[in-house]
């Protein structure tokens with residue numbers, strides 16, 4: 001039976017699209033059982049529908065606490081028993097109500113090289129700091145915001161004339177390659193969160209997770 005995913009989104013869903021494409025065209029052995037959004041106007045819902053996926057909207061504004069919103073999401077997802085819950089641009093802070101329900105199978109992608117720049121406006125912060133390198137990180141989610149154990153990071157260069165838009169585009173390109181790879185490790189039952197840390201195959205990963213070669217530079221950098 002293929003690996004079951006639930007994908008949570010709030011926005012355009014380009015990372016969701018990368019997963020859909022990897023399943024449809026690159027043999028990612030997983031299926032997306034539900035795309036759940038907290039916003040009815042999330043662009044990703046249209047992407048899900050055109051791929052024939054089930055969708056649901058649970059609007060956080062219909063709930064008077066974060067816990068009640070999280071419980072509603074747990075109630076919707078738990079019967080599906082997803083093998084992995086993928087946060088893909090899901091822009092709500094999760095409480096222990098949600099995190100504990102899916103602990104050890106909850107992934108998030110974040111647009112910075114964590115632990116640098118948790119939270120919002122990461123591209124602006126990297127530019128303001130004069131960083132020469134930026135990137136994205138994928139981690140298991142714990143109760144600490146953007147603080148869970150790292151699985152993989154993809155550095156991208158900051159170029160001299162970069163502004164927020166150009167830099168975020170380059171980071172997103174890296175995200176779209178890295179997230180399907182990490183989800184594939186899960187689907188192939190190679191990636192786990194253990195009491196000792198993140199395990200990929202038979203090794204424990206370092207605190208940075210796996211740092212992959214410069215994705216923005218393309219396959220030649222990988223081959224070299």
Ligand code: GRF
Nearest residue numbers: 011012013014015089110111
């Ligand atoms: C991504 O940059 C991701 O890192 C962040 O939100 C953005 C989502 O983009 N958490 P999309 O909705 O997948 O296009």
